Structures are given as C-alpha cells and as structure tokens.
Amino acid sequence: MAQQEEVFKKLVSHCKEYGYVFPSSEIYDGLAAVYDYGQMGVELKNNIKKYWWDSMVLLHENVVGLDSAIFMHPTVWKASGHVDAFNDPLIDNKDSKKRYRADVLIEEHLAKYDEKIEKEVQKAARRFGESFDEQMFRETNPRVLETRQKRDEIHARFTKALNDNNLEELRQIIIDCEIVCPISGTRNWTEVRQFNLMFSTEMGSTADGAMKVFLRPETAQGIFVNFLNVQKTSRLKIPFGIAQIGKAFRNEIVARQFIFRMREFEQMEMQFFVSPGEELKWFEHWKAFRMKWHQALGFGAEKYRFHDHDKLAHYANAASDIEFEMPFGFKEVEGIHSRTDFDLSQHEKYSGKKLQYFDPEQNRSYIPYVVETSIGVDRMFLSILAATYCEETLEGGEVRALLKLPPALAPVKLAILPLVRKDGLPGKAREIMNELKFSFACQYDEKDSIGKRYRRQDAIGTPFCATIDHQTLEDNTVTIRYRDTMAQERVTIDSLQQVIAEKTDLKYLLKQLTR
Numbered sequence: 462m463a464q465q466e467e468v469f470k471k472l473v474s475h476c477k478e479y480g481y482v483f484p485s486s487e488i489y490d491g492l493a494a495v496y497d498y499g500q501m502g503v504e505l506k507n508n509i510k511k512y513w514w515d516s517m518v519l520l521h522e523n524v525v526g527l528d529s530a531i532f533m534h535p536t537v538w539k540a541s542g543h544v545d546a547f548n549d550p551l552i553d554n555k556d557s558k559k560r561y562r563a564d565v566l567i568e569e570h571l572a573k574y575d576e577k578i579e580k581e582v583q584k585a586a587r588r589f590g591e592s593f594d595e596q597m598f599r600e601t602n603p604r605v606l607e608t609r610q611k612r613d614e615i616h617a618r619f620t621k622a623l624n625d626n627n628l629e630e631l632r633q634i635i636i637d638c639e640i641v642c643p644i645s646g647t648r649n650w651t652e653v654r655q656f657n658l659m660f661s662t663e664m665g666s667t668a669d670g671a672m673k674v675f676l677r678p679e680t681a682q683g684i685f686v687n688f689l690n691v692q693k694t695s696r697l698k699i700p701f702g703i704a705q706i707g708k709a710f711r712n713e714i715v716a717r718q719f720i721f722r723m724r725e726f727e728q729m730e731m732q733f734f735v736s737p738g739e740e741l742k743w744f745e746h747w748k749a750f751r752m753k754w755h756q757a758l759g760f761g762a763e764k765y766r767f768h769d770h771d772k773l774a775h776y777a778n779a780a781s782d783i784e785f786e787m788p789f790g791f792k793e794v795e796g797i798h799s800r801t802d803f804d805l806s807q808h809e810k811y812s813g814k815k816l817q818y819f820d821p822e823q824n825r826s827y828i829p830y831v832v833e834t835s836i837g838v839d840r841m842f843l844s845i846l847a848a849t850y851c852e853e854t855l856e857g858g859e860v861r862a863l864l865k866l867p868p869a870l871a872p873v874k875l876a877i878l879p880l881v882r883k884d885g886l887p888g889k890a891r892e893i894m895n896e897l898k899f900s901f902a903c904q905y906d907e908k909d910s911i912g913k914r915y916r917r918q919d920a921i922g923t924p925f926c927a928t929i930d931h932q933t934l935e936d937n938t939v940t941i942r943y944r945d946t947m948a949q950e951r952v953t954i955d956s957l958q959q960v961i962a963e964k965t966d967l968k969y970l971l972k973q974l975t976r
Contacts, residue, residue: 469788472850473719475862479921481505481846482720494713494724501921502842504872504902506727509841510706512870512967513729516754516974517704517834524702524731525695529683531708532664537682538675540811541804542775547678548655550631551714554642555649560714561642563631563653567619570638572790574612581605616771623772628653658711660724676710681833683707684732685804688829689816692734699818699829700743702733706838718789720839727838734829736820737802743832744779744799750974751795751834752783757973758867760848766791776803785844794844795836802828845870849922864922865945868965873923874901875961878914880930882907890929893939893954900958901965919944925961 476482480499484491498506518524538544550563581604586593599605615638622630632653641648659678665671677683684703691703706729713724720726735743748767756762768791770780779799784791805828809816817826849865868874877894879886887907894905904923906914911928918926926942933939937954952960963969 465788468850469719469847471852471862472788472846475850475864475920476502476719476846494722496720496723501872505845505866505870505922506838506842508870508872508967509838509845510729512970513754513836513841514704514706515967515971517702517731520971520974521702523697523700524704524733525691525697527684527687527691527703527705528707529680529687529705531677532674533677533682533686535672535674536811537686537808538659538678540807541682541685542807543659543675543678544657547658549658549714550628550653551656552632552635552653553651554645554647555651556647557642557645559642559644562714563628563635564619564623566640567615567631567634567638569790570640571612571616571619574608574615577608578605578612581608620771628655656714658713660710660712678711679709679835680705680707680728680730681732681835682804684730685808685831688734688805689818692818699820700733700735700739702731704729704731706730718787720843721787721792723839728835729838729841730833730835732800733832733834734818735832736823737827737830740799740801740830740832741779744797747832747834748781748797751797751836753974755783755785755795757970758845758848758870764848768793774798776800785848787844787847792840794840795834798833798835800831800833802830804831805829861916861919863919863944866922866924867970868924869967869970871922871924871965872902873904873918873921874925874965875903876914876918876923876926877903877905878911878926878928879907880911880928884931885934886929886931889933893927893929893957897958897961900962915942915947924965927957 473482477484477499479501481502483497483499485495485497486492514526518526551560552563552566553560578599581602582595582598585598585602586595615634618630618634621627622634629652632650635650636648639648642650660676661673662676663671664674684705688703691697692701695701706727708725709728710725713722733743733747752765752767755765764786766784768782768784770777770782773780777798778801781797782793783795783797785794805816808814809828816828818829819826845866846864849867850862851865852860852862854860875897877890877897879890890905890907894903897903904918906917908914909917915926922944924944926944928940928942930940933954938951939954939957940949941952941957941960942949
C-alpha cells in the first residue's frame with residue numbers, strides 16, 4: 462500500500478511537470494479540490510470525451526446529443542429531490558479537526574478485510590504452486606472464512622444503517638470497528654450529520670428581486686426537462702437516449718485524492734428512455750456495453766469490476782458501479798442506474814406540464830422509465846493516467862518515466878524530430894510537419910539531443926516519433942520510433958501518414974465495441 466501511495470505521488474507530480482494538471486490559482490496558493498487542465502491534459506480530456514461521445518451518439522442511431530444550461534429554474538432541484546435529499550453523512554475528529562464522510566470511513570475499513578483475504582490467497586498460491594485450488598481455498602480456509610464473516614457482519618450493519626438513514630448507527634459502527642482518524646490516530650469522533658452538497662447563488666439585478674438558483678450538481682436534470690423537446694423535434698421512438706457532456710458542481714467537504722473528488726467536475730451522461738417493464742433488460746444491456754467500452758482501452762479486464770449499490774438512491778430500482786483499480790484501491794468511475802419514472806413524474810407534478818410519451822405500437826401514453834449511464838470525465842482521466850504511468854530501468858541504469866497511453870487518446874500522436882539543427886534537416890522536418898498536422902496532432906521538437914527528446918515524448922505519452930536524418934534527404938525515408946518498445950523502423954515519408962493514422966485513428970477503437 463505504501464508503494465502504491467508513492468507511485469500516486471509521482472503521478473501527481475508528473476501531471477504538473479508535463480502539463481497535464483495544475484493546481485487552480487496556484488500563484489495565490491491554490492483553491493482546495495479545484496484543478497486546471499494544462500496543454501496536454503486538455504487534449505487528453507477532449508480525446509476521452511470524443512471517444513465517449515462517438516461511442517454513444519455515433520454508434521447508436523437512437524441516441525442523440527444535448528447541451529443544457531448550467532443554471533436551471535430552482536424548482537427543478539426541488540422536484541428532483543436534491544434540495545431535500547442530496548446529502549453526505551459527515552463526521553469530525555475532535556483532535557485533528559478534520560472532517561470525513563462516515564460512509565467512506567466504513568467502506569475503507571471493509572476494504573481492509575478484502576485485502577487481508579487476498580493476501581491469504583496469494584500466500585497460499587505461492588506455497589502450493591500449480592496444484593493450488595483457489596476456489597476451494599476461499600471456501601474452506603479457516604482464516605479466510607473468519608475474516609469474511611467479520612466483514613459480512615459489518616457490511617450487513619452498514620447497509621441497513623444507510624438504507625434506514627440511521628446516522629447514530631453509522632457512528633456506532635465507526636466506534637465498534639475502532640476506526641481511527643488518519644491524521645490524529647484517535648477515535649475522538651463527533652456525531653454524524655447530513656450536509657447538503659449544492660452550491661447556491663442569486664440571479665437578478667437587485668437584491669430584492671434576486672432569485673436563489675443553484676449550480677447544477679449533475680447534468681441529468683437538463684436532459685429530463687428537455688425530454689419532450691428532443692423527442693418531438695427528432696421524432697425518435699422509444700427506446701431512445703439523450704447524451705450530454707457538461708460541468709457539474711458539488712460542495713464536497715471531503716474532497717481529496719487529487720482529481721478523483723473535486724468541487725467542479727465534468728460528467729458524461731446518457732439517459733435512455735424505455736417502456737415501463739423493459740428497464741431492467743436495458744439496465745443489463747448498458748452495463749455490458751459500458752464495461753466493454755472501458756476494457757477496449759486495453760488495460761486488462763482484471764482492473765475493472767462491477768459493484769452493486771448497498772443503498773439505492775430514492776429514484777432507483779437497480780444500480781451498479783464500474784470500479785477501476787486506482788493506486789488507492791478500487792474506486793467508482795462510472796455508474797449505471799435504473800431510475801424508474803421518478804424524474805419525469807416529479808417534473809410533471811411540479812411543473813404541471815404533461816411529460817408523457819404516446820407509444821403508437823401500444824396505442825397508449827405513459828411516462829417512460831429511464832436507464833442512466835453516468836461517467837466522470839475527471840475520474841476517467843485519472844484512471845487512464847494511473848493505468849499507463851510507469852517507470853522503466855534501461856541498460857546502463859537510466860530510468861525513463863512514460864505514459865503508455867492508448868494511441869487514439871494520446872494528446873500528441875506523432876513527434877517530428879530533426880536529428881540535428883543543421884544541414885537542411887529542420888527544413889525537411891517542418892515540411893513533413895506542415896503536411897501531417899491536418900491529419901492528427903503533431904509536435905515539432907529540435908531542442909536538446911535526440912535521446913532527451915525521446916524521453917520528453919515518452920513522458921507526455923506520445924506513441925510515435927519520426928526522426929529526420931541525413932538519409933531522409935537522400936531517399937525520403939524517416940525512422941519511426943515506438944514509445945512502448947523503443948523499437949525503430951524505416952518507412953517512406955509518403956507512407957508515414959497512413960502508418961500513423963492506422964495506429965491512432967479513433968475508429969479502430971470504436972470498431973471493437975461493435976464486434
């Protein structure tokens with residue numbers, strides 16, 4: 462665990478050093494849990510968004526896009542339940558004066574039991590070798606069974622407390638499990654209380670006439686209130702979806718772990734409208750498709766898992782998270798939820814406007830049910846960096862840091878490097894650059910030795926480098942250098958565009974989703 466924490470610290474430092482993520486307002490000592498994306502970060506972020514958008518809208522004829530406003534009528538949030546129920550259970554440690562989410566403290570404690578079981582399994586696997594039967598070991602080993610029983614007992618109490626909204630029981634679990642504050646190391650806890658997460662402001666020209674409005678805590682409601690507008694103007698029939706990418710804002714008291722939990726973040730959401738009774742079938746469909754989308758990036762299926770919710774939101778009849786193995790454990794990057802007809806019913810009730818769909822096949826009107834897929838851009842960004850950041854020791858002891866980014870998502874697809882800054886090589890390199898920059902993101906670099914330039918490109922995740930040398934002037938060939946293997950091959954300038962395009966074009970990633 463300590464080693465993983467060290468890797469995470471290096472990753473955060475790497476993000477700043479190479480232009481991925483900066484602390485916001487850093488010259489004024491920053492603003493807690495708010496970050497800016499640098500020149501490399503914004504490109505990676507845009508590529509992630511395009512991968513998502515094209516996978517949802519381009520590949521599905523019955524999914525269309527929307528861009529709704531951040532400010533909405535305040536009654537929207539009353540109808541959705543956010544005014545009354547959008548809370549986190551918070552607890553303070555009296556000695557450190559630090560505030561924590563009570564549910565997260567308990568979840569992290571439960572994760573320690575899981576880690577203990579996995580260590581027992583790994584130790585046994587090393588001891589027994591090829592003859593090891595992992596399933597039997599998990600089902601019969603006394604230490605594993607005892608640990609699992611303790612975990613399950615705590616988990617059962619925790620689930621019941623969440624569903625009953627029993628704040629006293631949440632605190633009692635923390636006390637009984639002897640959970641300590643990570644800062645002070647003490648168990649001197651306050652009572653647990655709820656804290657609403659929405660930011661509010663005022664809209665209007667005068668103090669007397671100002672209206673209290675909220676910065677949206679999610680993007681979904683903008684889709685719901687536009688449900689009929691989109692359906693009627695697009696003439697879509699159920700089932701169909703509406704996709705949206707946009708900023709959301711939550712007053713997270715316990716914001717931490719770099720960009721994993723922030724106060725200003727970006728979501729990619731799709732609300733899929735279905736006939737009542739069909740929602741659980743579509744829920745399973747979108748669970749499978751979204752997991753396939755993640756795994757297509759090639760980080761390994763073992764890095765992902767589904768986690769069914771212990772406590773369902775007030776609007777849901779099914780919910781599951783896709784979790785990714787971050788340096789600090791498996792954490793949610795995407796949620797798939799069956800939201801029933803709650804949202805549209807509430808907006809119909811509060812607005813007084815009919816929000817029903819006439820189904821010509823069933824010859825009746827009804828409020829559709831909704832299946833939601835919701836993914837955090839920032840969390841996806843972090844998961845990709847966590848999966849691809851590594852350090853390699855080369856011959857001679859040199860260590861190179863690199864990001865093994867999927868080529869389709871890399872901020873720079875090709876670096877164009879003249880071997881030396883003379884003999885006409887920079888001019889030839891510029892000529893190639895000016896031709897290829899219309900096809901994909903290129904970067905020209907002539908400063909420092911070729912070795913140092915390769916290391917710079919490794920660090921920012923550029924998958925390919927094209928080196929222009931004296932032979933280029935003779936036969937119009939260049940050397941392609943591959944980031945992950947450092948292998949090199951000679952290709953003609955005329956074929957360079959096709960070679961790089963085939964390896965970096967997003968469509969080759971998207972095609973994996975249709976197989």
